[in-house]
Amino acid sequence: MCGIIVVLAGGGLASSDVTAAVEVLRPRGPDGTGVWTSASGRAVLGHTRLAVVDPAGSAQPISDESGDTTIVVNGEFYDYQRIRRDLARTGHPCRTGGDGEIALRLYRRDGHRALSELRGEFAFALWDERRGELFAARDRFGVKPLFYAERDGRLYLSSEIKALLACGVPAKWDLAAYAAHLQMALPPDRTLFAGVRQLPPGCYLVAGRDGVKIHRYWDLDYPTTEELAEHRTPDALAEHVAEVRSALDEAVRVRTVADVPLACHLSGGVDSSGMTALAARHAPVSGFTVGFPDTALDESPIAARTAARLGLPLHRVGIEPADVAAHLVATLRAGEMVQENSHGVARFLHSAAIRAGGFKVALAGEGGDELFAGYPQSQRDLALSRDPGALDRARAGYRKLSGFGAPRHLRSTLDRLGFLPNWLTQRYLTVVAPSRPLLRREFADLLDGTDACGPLLDQSRSQLEGRPPLHQSSYLFAKGRLANYLLAAERLDAANAVEVRLPYLDHHLFTTARTAALSWYAPEGCTKHVLREAVREELSEEVYTGGKRGFFAPPAAAGSGLLELLRDLTGDSSMRDNPFYEPGAVRRLLDEVGDQSADRAAGNDRLLHLVAGTSLLTTEFGMTADAGQTVGGSSD
Incomplete structure (x- = not known):
């Protein structure tokens, strides 16, 4: 770093x-x-x-x-x-x-x-x-x-x-x-x-x-549907698992080469547990895990059992609700990017603890879900890839959606792909649609005229044509959300002088993993099957049989100080100068959230973070507004 x-x-x-x-x-x-x-x-x-x-x-x-x-x-x-x-x-x-x-x-x-x-x-x-x-x-x-x-x-x-x-x-x-x-x-x-x-x-x-x-000079190149349908021997899955095991072990090994002590991000899931176990085979490592007061989201007990099984020291980094508002400005400044939940603050404090513990280098598990279709939305795209009937039924539903006036970027995607990646649909339902009542009219008009999907789809035609829906969706996610949001965590680590290395995002490993047959991703509902089997001997039964355990920080709406921070912002220049959100609409949302139960208020967590992030970035960097070239507009 x-x-x-x-x-x-x-x-x-x-x-x-x-x-x-x-x-x-x-x-x-x-x-x-x-x-x-x-x-x-x-x-x-x-x-x-x-x-x-x-x-x-x-x-x-x-x-x-x-x-x-x-x-x-x-x-x-x-x-x-x-x-x-x-x-x-x-x-x-x-x-x-x-x-x-x-x-x-x-x-x-x-x-x-x-x-x-x-x-x-x-x-x-x-x-x-x-x-x-x-x-x-x-x-x-x-x-x-x-x-x-x-x-x-x-x-x-x-x-x-x-x-x-x-x-x-x-x-x-x-x-x-x-x-x-x-x-x-x-x-x-x-x-x-x-x-x-x-x-x-x-x-x-x-x-x-x-x-x-x-x-x-390089691009993700998934196999075509025709290539995936080629005859495979009865031993093909076992051979593929062995190849993935070897490629992952090598990706981990080369990332343990350093002249300073090594740390590993360790949670309760397959990705980080398998990676940490492999790293420990090649070099002395120490684990760091994030702990939350909410026991439903706290994976530190599982991480502790994994660390004990591997004989590793483990450091628990406790994150309290009040930390969100307290460290949000520092996180936003470091990341130069909006945050959509409390994960950013948790990552920022996690890296600070790693550095304070005397470490400059850490290995982490980002990329495992992208590579092995671990997200719930990936499983839905996988189902469309494996069942022509399901894809036909989905397309009938898409036609109805278009008839009801689907937004431009979704129509654009349907026209080019013939289906909607599930993560893109979820983003519309959880971000775009709920945001509209909060937007300034001028920005709402700009949003209506934007097509974030069309240009990327056109530029990527050769990488998308002939691929099954799962791989088309995975390609677009890697080019969009992964590269331009999730991996922005690099700047949060860098602000604390910590270099985080990502074995799952190794192009040699990708070349091996990409050849998996569609039926191998989740046989009998077992997600990330190839990865689980590749690191089976490294995992406890608890982790091996566990479901997806992404890094889920608790919602910030309750007890975090975020609501109080936003109420203060609506009364000063931070909100007045925010070119995206209308202060009066934000105040009404805050009143509604304040009267809601914790579970219901959590549904607004992403909106609250987007409003807070854009307002604080406006103030922190003294940002003014520039419309910029419309994405997917007539000038593109």
Whole structure:
């Protein structure tokens, strides 16, 4: 985990151009800073370091012998020792002992094709003085962020939007991007900040005399329905389970390589329990689990039994209801993103506890549900994939929905896919529809004219055609909610100087897991069957037979101080300047929630967090409004 900042211009740049940004990025990398300026004055690269591999060496920026090529890296490249040996054998030896330099040497040997060799969670930027060109890239799933903006003839890139703001980029809401977030997710290249773009996952950026160009180097590639229907031997499932076990074990093993102690996120579910058990086979690890007062949501007792079974120390991080309001501003500022429940605050405090416990690196289980269809909505898409009759009945229902005036983005999806991914329907029912009474009229009109789905569907046609509904839905979820909301937790960890590594989001593991027959995902209703069997010997019977245990923080409506915070906000500039929500409508909602039972009030938890988040971000960053380019509008 590190922070990077790059400024590119026609000339005249100096190290002072990134001084403010480097200071903003210090929480990501408290162990050292470095700045490099090109001889031509066209590029400045800054870096803040969290030293987890080769702590005594490998300071960045790193240059080659000539000084013409220089790189800054955020994240980790795994299996780097093997690549270092191969580079030395082919005449491109590394001078440092860490992993970051391999991207520089691979680039000098292979150019942009170097990306095919890199495995891990990363974002980097490399300046090539000879070519007068900047080369930047982001990992395949989008674990590590990379933002950029153009202003006054300069290009800025950074790990955080705050660093771009420190360079003078204005803080403005992209109203159209927020509308897309409500419907589905941020578009792959947009942020909530107008004029601030993100490099999409699996893409690289080239900036030079021809401007800024974006290219894709990798994409999720699910098998077609025809390929999945190919004949399989009676032993095929057992063979697949063994292959997944091997690939997962390797994905975990390479992520235990570090020169600092390792922690593991441990809950009561299969994903984190299996991952932690495998990690313990390769290195000493300590578990960290979140505990809640609500026993129905508190998984720490199961985590404690798992840790005892594995012989691991376990740290329980207690989260109280009052922590939500107390730490919400810090969480929002760190994440540069709205939060839709209390999970964000819990994650922020969890990482703070990991760091306070003396750890810089942790492994976590994100990606397991995406890879093995663990979500309830994935199971519904799976049912449509396996039963043509169910799909036909669903399509009849969709036609009725269209007749009743379905919103534009859902009609767009139906037109292109012939079905509605269940997670997208649920988002409409739980976010878009309940939000409408709260919206300012101007933003409600913008939301009506937005189609967050159409552009992504059109861009992804080759990856969607011929795939079963489950894989079409999984692809869209990975490109939307996973990359542009769930993985934003990276910034919450980074604010506490903790690097979180995600073995389930390993592209080699994906290549293996993607070939599963549809019948293997949940035979006889046993979800994530392949994963359960792959780690069966690592799990207790309690975890092996347990249902899905996602990270569910208690609703914030009751006893958290969130209602009181929102009532205060409705009376000051935070709500008056909020371009999305009408203060009077919010006050009426707060009165209703205050009179409701705790269970009923919990149904409004997401709305309350969205209102609070947009209001507090408006104040925290001094954001004004910019309509932005309509997503899926006539200009797209």
